[in-house]
Amino acid sequence: xxxxxxxxxALVHPAREEIRxxxxxxxxADPLRLLVVRELAREDAELTCSHFELPITKSTTTxxxxxxxxxxxxxxxxxxxxxxxxxxRADLDALFPDLLDSVLAxxxxxADRLGQA
Amino acid sequence: xxxxxxxxxALVHPAREEIRxxxxxxxxADPLRLLVVRELAREDAELTCSHFELPITKSTTTxxxxxxxxxxxxxxxxxxxxxxxxxxRADLDALFPDLLDSVLAxxxxxADRLGQA
DNA sequence: CCACTCGTACGATAAGCATCGTACTACGGG
DNA sequence: CCCGTAGTACGATGCTTATCGTACGAGTGG
Numbered sequence: 001x002x003x004x005x006x007x008x009x010a011l012v013h014p015a016r017e018e019i020r021x022x023x024x025x026x027x028x029a030d031p032l033r034l035l036v037v038r039e040l041a042r043e044d045a046e047l048t049c050s051h052f053e054l055p056i057t058k059s060t061t062t063x064x065x066x067x068x069x070x071x072x073x074x075x076x077x078x079x080x081x082x083x084x085x086x087x088x089r090a091d092l093d094a095l096f097p098d099l100l101d102s103v104l105a106x107x108x109x110x111a112d113r114l115g116q117a
Numbered sequence: 118x119x120x121x122x123x124x125x126x127a128l129v130h131p132a133r134e135e136i137r138x139x140x141x142x143x144x145x146a147d148p149l150r151l152l153v154v155r156e157l158a159r160e161d162a163e164l165t166c167s168h169f170e171l172p173i174t175k176s177t178t179t180x181x182x183x184x185x186x187x188x189x190x191x192x193x194x195x196x197x198x199x200x201x202x203x204x205x206r207a208d209l210d211a212l213f214p215d216l217l218d219s220v221l222a223x224x225x226x227x228a229d230r231l232g233q234a
Numbered sequence: 235c236c237a238c239t240c241g242t243a244c245g246a247t248a249a250g251c252a253t254c255g256t257a258c259t260a261c262g263g264g
Numbered sequence: 265c266c267c268g269t270a271g272t273a274c275g276a277t278g279c280t281t282a283t284c285g286t287a288c289g290a291g292t293g294g
Contacts (some may be wrong), residue, residue: 009260017230020227021220021223022147022151025142025145025151026142026143029139029142029143030139030252031139032252034138034139034142048270049270049271050270050271056253057253057255058270058271059254059256059271059272059274060252060253060254061271062271062273063251063252064252065271067251078260078261080260080261080262081260081261081268081270081271082261082270082271083270083271095223095226095227096222096223096226096227097223098215098218098222099220099222099223101215101219102213102215102216102218102219102220103142103216103219105213105214105216106138106212106214106216107138109212110212110213126290147282165240166240166241167239167241173282174283174284174285175240175241175242176241176242176243176284176286177282178241179242179243180281180282180283181282182241184281195290195291197240197290197291197292198238198240198241198291198292199239199240199241199291
């Protein structure tokens with residue numbers, strides 16, 4: 001399974017049952033990655049990597065998105081030259097109910113408290 | 118503040134407002150530390166470090182408990198030669214409502230699913 | 235006072251990870 | 265066909281972290 005189909009450019013994603021809590025927490029423990037997840041959750045849309053204006057180079061951006069994908073937090077597909085990202089909300093909610101929401105709420109709360117984005 | 122009082126053996130704890138979400142998530146992302154937190158939450162009691170039978174040496178145990186303390190997850194005080202640990206549930210719940218509970222639930226769920234402790 | 239237990243401190247080591255730069259591939263448009 | 269844009273691959277680097285061993289300090293009980 002996992003979309004073995006047409007494009008030569010396939011991306012490896014863990015199946016729902018393969019997603020591990022430690023991996024998810026580790027992925028979310030990085031400020032930049034948490035920011036990306038927050039944005040994806042807020043927009044609830046497909047966003048390209050380049051949409052995010054992160055204070056890091058392209059290589060590092062690739063790295064962080066890979067961590068998120070391999071942890072099972074996001075799903076990535078190629079669309080032309082771009083790569084679009086979506087939150088795997090259904091999978092995460094099924095595995096760990098309320099976890100994502102409470103992390104997002106905590107993050108928003110803290111950003112608010114510290115007066116930042 | 119923060120118990121500056123009698124014992125020469127004082128332990129540094131972050132104040133409630135100093136607790137950072139990234140630090141909390143990072144602390145919880147380690148399997149052993151998550152196990153400790155789970156146990157503390159389950160017993161809801163003061164447990165000594167040596168109560169936990171972790172598959173690591175004493176030095177490493179000290180290290181992990183320090184990470185938990187400095188992240189603001191637990192409070193530690195000396196009681197005789199032993200050191201007792203308690204979850205900082207009130208502080209965490211005040212800062213990040215539902216976060217701890219959903220992580221604990223997620224952990225229990227995953228342990229259940231994988232057929233482990 | 236001595237021995238024992240609990241935990242710390244410190245140094246070493248090895249692994250992991252965030253970061254970068256440069257060179258490269260894939261796709262789409264003039 | 266050539267160029268620009270989006271992202272990857274790979275290697276290097278330096279920081280953080282998990283781990284250990286050994287030596288030590290602080291209490292408790294004989």
